[in-house]
Amino acid sequence: xxxxxxxxxxxxxxxxxxxxxxxxxxxxxxxxxxxxxxxxxxxxxxxxxxxxxxxxxxxxxxxxxxxxxxxxxxxxxxxxxxxxxxxxxxxxxxxxxx
Amino acid sequence: xxxxxxxxxxxxxxxxxxxxxxxxxxxxxxxxxxxxxxxxxxxxxxxxxxxxxxxxxxxxxxxxxxxxxxxxxxxxxxxxxxxxxxxxxxxxxxxxxxxxxxxxxxxxxxxxxxxxxxxxxxxxxxxxxxxxxxxxxxxxxxxxxxxxxxxxxxxxxxxxxxxxxxxxxxxxxxxxxxxxxxxxxxxxxxxxxxxxxxxxxxxxxxxxxxxxxxxxxxxxxxxxxxxxxxxxxxxxxxxxxxxxxxxxxxxxxxxxxxxxxxxxxxxxxxxxxxxxxxxxxxxxxxxxxxxxxxxxxxxxxxxxxxxxxxxxxxxxxxxxxxxxxxxxxxxxxxxxxxxxxxxxxxxxxxxxxxxxxxxxxxxxxxxxxxxxxxxxxxxxxxxxxxxxxxxxxxxxxxxxxxxxxxxxxxxxxxxxxxxxxxxxxxxxxxxxxxxxxxxxxxxxxxxxxxxxxxxxxxxxxxxx
Numbered sequence: 389x390x391x392x393x394x395x396x397x398x399x400x401x402x403x404x405x406x407x408x409x410x411x412x413x414x415x416x417x418x419x420x421x422x423x424x425x426x427x428x429x430x431x432x433x434x435x436x437x438x439x440x441x442x443x444x445x446x447x448x449x450x451x452x453x454x455x456x457x458x459x460x461x462x463x464x465x466x467x468x469x470x471x472x473x474x475x476x477x478x479x480x481x482x483x484x485x486x
Numbered sequence: 487x488x489x490x491x492x493x494x495x496x497x498x499x500x501x502x503x504x505x506x507x508x509x510x511x512x513x514x515x516x517x518x519x520x521x522x523x524x525x526x527x528x529x530x531x532x533x534x535x536x537x538x539x540x541x542x543x544x545x546x547x548x549x550x551x552x553x554x555x556x557x558x559x560x561x562x563x564x565x566x567x568x569x570x571x572x573x574x575x576x577x578x579x580x581x582x583x584x585x586x587x588x589x590x591x592x593x594x595x596x597x598x599x600x601x602x603x604x605x606x607x608x609x610x611x612x613x614x615x616x617x618x619x620x621x622x623x624x625x626x627x628x629x630x631x632x633x634x635x636x637x638x639x640x641x642x643x644x645x646x647x648x649x650x651x652x653x654x655x656x657x658x659x660x661x662x663x664x665x666x667x668x669x670x671x672x673x674x675x676x677x678x679x680x681x682x683x684x685x686x687x688x689x690x691x692x693x694x695x696x697x698x699x700x701x702x703x704x705x706x707x708x709x710x711x712x713x714x715x716x717x718x719x720x721x722x723x724x725x726x727x728x729x730x731x732x733x734x735x736x737x738x739x740x741x742x743x744x745x746x747x748x749x750x751x752x753x754x755x756x757x758x759x760x761x762x763x764x765x766x767x768x769x770x771x772x773x774x775x776x777x778x779x780x781x782x783x784x785x786x787x788x789x790x791x792x793x794x795x796x797x798x799x800x801x802x803x804x805x806x807x808x809x810x811x812x813x814x815x816x817x818x819x820x821x822x823x824x825x826x827x828x829x830x831x832x833x834x835x836x837x838x839x840x841x842x843x844x845x846x847x848x849x850x851x852x853x854x855x856x857x858x859x860x861x862x863x864x865x866x867x868x869x870x871x872x873x874x875x876x877x878x879x880x881x882x883x884x885x886x887x888x889x890x891x892x893x894x895x896x897x898x899x900x901x902x903x904x905x906x907x908x909x910x911x912x913x914x915x916x917x918x919x920x921x922x923x924x925x926x927x928x929x930x931x932x933x934x935x936x937x938x939x940x941x942x943x944x945x946x947x948x949x950x
Binding site for chain 1: 755
């Protein structure tokens with residue numbers, strides 16, 4: 389791996405996780421605000437996250453196994469905010485009625 | 487107030503004081519990078535670094551113990567069994583910390599023999615304390631575990647949080663025993679040493695802070711026990727699922743078999759996923775309560791913990807966790823950057839949140855807010871983020887110049903150290919270390935003065 393490949397790959401992996409976080413953050417805000425821009429932001433951040441994943445797959449010298457892990461993680465990341473939110477609502481709603 | 491809670495306050499005061507020593511030793515360590523001749527022949531970099539990282543461990547440990555001693559009697563409805571022993575050991579613990587610090591600063595070096603191991607320095611990073619002091623830490627931890635477990639058994643009220651805590655305290659004590667062996671084969675030594683460093687930090691401490699945050703959430707936001715316990719169980723499952731075998735990412739390049747590259751890379755790459763769930767949970771809590779609470783500093787520090795953990799552990803960790811990258815980044819300032827951010831996010835912020843909660847309860851303050859905590863919050867977090875940013879630049883420079891280009895030769899090491907990217911980043915790190923220190927000073931002042939100047943109306947209300 390050349391020094392430039394090292395820099396590109398590491399930063400891309402950092403951006404990959406950062407965008408996942410921004411997707412989660414904007415998804416959460418959207419669930420409270422229900423505004424067009426919040427919904428757009430959540431979708432845009434997830435799209436950018438996927439773009440980071442594709443970039444890492446196409447342009448970095450990572451081994452295929454790690455690239456496969458990135459694809460699987462991106463799929464999981466799409467569902468984590470939704471599932472977590474649903475679970476949170478269910479536990480809190482149950483609390484109110486109990 | 488229970489005796490256990492009075493002891494908790496003492497532990498928290500000691501923890502915040504050691505936080506100051508850690509910050510001072512960190513500043514000193516940072517300054518050596520700018521002026522390597524500083525205190526030449528008097529106090530070298532390695533001693534300052536030992537003080538920095540050992541006080542990091544001890545201030546967090548004391549903060550955790552303080553938090554547990556604070557919540558325990560409320561949770562179980564009685565004074566912990568053997569609290570008198572814990573009270574005595576607190577002073578022994580503090581005296582031992584002072585003696586060890588004085589030995590590190592004054593004596594500095596011991597011989598490579600049993601006397602050196604027992605009296606001066608064990609020579610193992612993070613657990614350098616000489617064996618007599620390390621043995622003392624074991625005694626303190628055993629008594630701490632006894633206080634919790636014996637009290638829970640005697641009251642027959644092992645709640646979900648207490649049950650998790652009781653189970654967690656066993657590996658917390660047992661893993662510390664890993665501080666003692668003096669193994670001459672370096673690969674074997676590092677293999678077992680990482681059990682202590684990684685499994686304490688990414689397994690037992692994670693569960694411990696999870697229990698502490700569960701108690702804190704119930705008090706700060708009034709979250710129900712059922713909810714916090716459900717999430718605690720999920721956290722324990724995720725920690726066991728990803729954190730334990732994530733240990734493998736420390737087994738790169740220390741002479742362990744190749745399969746650790748795959749195991750370590752895979753499981754540590756999964757670690758950001760539960761942290762993303764934590765972000766969602768933080769937003770949910772903040773949104774449903776509209777950030778309204780009687781203790782805003784505690785709430786904000788809890789939020790800082792969720793986001794700091796994600797950024798420090800998740801983003802910074804993921805950059806360097808895959809073996810192909812780690813081969814170049816391992817042991818550079820890049821790792822230091824990740825370590826600072828992750829420790830701060832995962833633990834430091836949590837202990838500060840508990841400190842504010844304890845101040846509120848101890849001084850019977852109906853509301854904790856004001857301006858000072860905001861300046862302290864900003865100083866500490868901005869200082870920390872800028873420091874880790876500077877360290878990131880320095881670490882990337884080392885990885886590119888020293889490792890990827892130069893092939894890890896001594897000449898390449900020197901070239902990396904002399905690069906303006908590296909040297910200027912280290913200056914910036916020191917400058918933002920000063921900002922962090924200013925934030926710390928404000929934190930101490932705020933914690934000390936909160937509620938001290940009550941209005942006449944408040945005093946009358948309290949009196950009635």
